[in-house]
Amino acid sequence: MTDIITTQATATAAASGAAATERFRTRQSEDAPAADTKRVDTLATELITAVHDIVRRHQVTYAEYDVLKSWLIQVGEDGEWPLFLDVWVEHVIEEVASENRAGSKGTIEGPYYVPGAPRFPADATLPMRDDEEGAPLLFQGQVTSVDGSPLAGATIEIWHADNDGYYAQFAPGLPEWNLRGHVTADDQGNFKIRTIEPAPYQIPTDGSCGNLIAAAGWHAWRPAHLHLKVSAPGHQLITTQLYFQGGQYVEDDIASAVKPELILAPAPVADGDGNQVTYDFVLDKA
Ligand code: DHB
Numbered sequence: 001m002t003d004i005i006t007t008q009a010t011a012t013a014a015a016s017g018a019a020a021t022e023r024f025r026t027r028q029s030e031d032a033p034a035a036d037t038k039r040v041d042t043l044a045t046e047l048i049t050a051v052h053d054i055v056r057r058h059q060v061t062y063a064e065y066d067v068l069k070s071w072l073i074q075v076g077e078d079g080e081w082p083l084f085l086d087v088w089v090e091h092v093i094e095e096v097a098s099e100n101r102a103g104s105k106g107t108i109e110g111p112y113y114v115p116g117a118p119r120f121p122a123d124a125t126l127p128m129r130d131d132e133e134g135a136p137l138l139f140q141g142q143v144t145s146v147d148g149s150p151l152a153g154a155t156i157e158i159w160h161a162d163n164d165g166y167y168a169q170f171a172p173g174l175p176e177w178n179l180r181g182h183v184t185a186d187d188q189g190n191f192k193i194r195t196i197e198p199a200p201y202q203i204p205t206d207g208s209c210g211n212l213i214a215a216a217g218w219h220a221w222r223p224a225h226l227h228l229k230v231s232a233p234g235h236q237l238i239t240t241q242l243y244f245q246g247g248q249y250v251e252d253d254i255a256s257a258v259k260p261e262l263i264l265a266p267a268p269v270a271d272g273d274g275n276q277v278t279y280d281f282v283l284d285k286a
């Protein structure tokens with residue numbers, strides 16, 4: 001027997017936001033860099049000046065200023081800063097960070113990565129419920145170095161939402177590590193991962209990010225995606241996501257994280273259920 005609680009009924013912005021905030025805090029305390037006064041001065045001054053410019057340009061009123069204040073307070077209370085930043089800011093941080101890379105494209109990590117997922121050999125089936133919904137997906141490929149050599153024993157870490165768009169460890173009712181795993185490639189860098197196709201992900205609508213989206217008349221969706229971290233000794237880790245050709249919101253991701261190189265075109269499995277797709281990763285040297 002697996003979980004019978006349905007996630008739709010119980011998933012709330014407060015629950016996933018608070019979990020994402022808690023998760024981030026735990027990781028951040030371990031590797032925060034020391035502040036450089038000059039750098040903080042430059043960045044903080046320019047950020048504040050950009051806000052002043054917007055106020056002048058748009059003649060922002062006291063009423064609007066007070067709405068902004070309450071909204072900012074609410075983002076913190078909802079624990080939605082990780083959600084907000086990863087949707088509207090992280091894609092540019094990633095763009096800057098990966099400017100000089102020659103290997104496979106990366107994209108944002110998002111708020112739902114959890115280190116320490118169970119480990120599997122090169123031919124793996126991700127942890128899933130007996131009755132896990134969604135089309136079966138065979139995701140396979142090879143990890144090589146930029147010079148073309150196979151990276152034996154490379155690590156492919158994968159995590160993704162379920163068929164309802166929910167992530168284990170963040171939405172209630174999902175078994176721990178559901179649809180999450182570390183896969184070790186074989187001696188040729190090859191891997192085969194059996195999972196299900198995730199559904200598009202909706203930013204929680206009942207919290208402050210949802211309020212902003214509704215107030216601005218935007219939509220709240222990200223296209224269906226697989227999250228990955230691919231690494232090998234002597235090489236730079238890539239954090240990326242893969243999307244599904246023709247899928248809803250691929251052309252209009254609220255988190256602006258889709259790149260043309262990251263779109264998969266799965267084909268039906270010849271003698272079985274579901275789809276398969278091959279995607280190779282090329283890692284830059286460290
Ligand atoms: C968010 C959620 C995701 O699944 C993702 O990949 C990126 C951002 C978010 O809610 O902020």
Ligand code: FE
Nearest residue numbers: 110112201227
């Ligand atoms: Fe995601």
